[in-house]
Amino acid sequence: MLTQRGNYDVKHFLLYYYYGGMIYTAIKNYDRAQYFLRVCITTPALAVSHIMLEAFKKYILVSLILEGKHTESWGCPGAVTGVLVTCSAVTGVLVTCGTVTGMLVTCGPSRAAGDLWYRHGHAGDLWCLTGVLIGKIPKYASLVVTRFIKPLSQVYWDLGQAFATNCPDKVCGVINKNQETFTGDQNMGLVKQCLSALYKKNIQRLTRTFLTLSLGDVANRVQLATPQEAQKYILNMIDDGEIHASINQRDGMVVFLDNPERYNSPDMMAQLDKECDEFCSTLPSLPSGAITALQLLSYIHNKQLKELYPNLWITLRIVCTLPVTVASAERSFSKLKLIKTYLRSSMGQNRLSGLSIISINQEIGKQLTYDEVINDFASNKARRQKF
Structure with missing residues (x-):
């Protein structure tokens, strides 16, 4: 917590995360660098600042480097499901992948055949889907950032689309065409690392074939x-x-x-x-202190933790349906046997079962108000009942 007084504003906040992202990039901690740069570009704003623009350029490059490292799967948050659709010159599959819904198309007016592209519904842009959505701005970013930051960084956008085709020649073409821009932005080193990451990614793909x-x-x-x-x-x-x-x-x-x-x-x-210890430290903790099994069961149910603790959930449900002690179980069954023996000749089975339940659950019966039960019974229409 900063205790010194000074004229600090959003500029210092942006610079903190921008410089932090650069430092993490320099030491090749790309996951942390991507997080810092993402915070910078998603800070609420009414206009796109130069700091956010430069952070977004590096955000794309760092995402590409990470994309080259993580190629075991698409990295989507769920399984891909969809149906085949055909629309004029575009043929593809309308898919739902976790929280992502869109169109995977195999060809387009100016796209290479065989490439997988994601048609984003917001602006009709085509995104290549290989591992992650390259350069996708988070939904919680300010609208002005989403609308204006792409035209201001079109060169990096083109690099991301070329990278997603897995074709080094296309990436080299974009780099050679815009070498002056990358050098002027002092991002040429990261751009070269993106090309190296693409080569590594393609080699990793060979290991699966x-x-x-x-x-x-x-x-x-x-x-x-x-x-x-x-x-x-x-x-x-x-x-x-x-x-x-x-x-x-x-x-x-x-x-x-x-x-x-x-x-x-x-x-x-x-x-x-x-x-495992590090993972467990991130899980929601169970309540501490002395609580009953029923209270713990209610806590797990209210917090929706039964998928996280399935065995504990089953155990608590079993415990809550058992008698408290063996003596209480014997007493309940003894009362049940006594009632059935004494009243079997003069009472129907339905009423006998009802009285047995009342006898077993007498603690609940003690909480009832007899006046309310009598009034409810008296307010009903008169009817004949065979006891």
């Missing part, structure tokens, strides 16, 4: 200049733990391997315990 490839085939498939350059990328990715592979230097063959970790070493168990 092939078991063995020559270095020459790897270079051709990911559009690298020489097999030596492909070998350099593969060795760096092996050192960083991004892929698992081995290279036979004699015949120049690459063998892609599964994760060799067996998760049975003491170090790995300690790491898993640490990660």
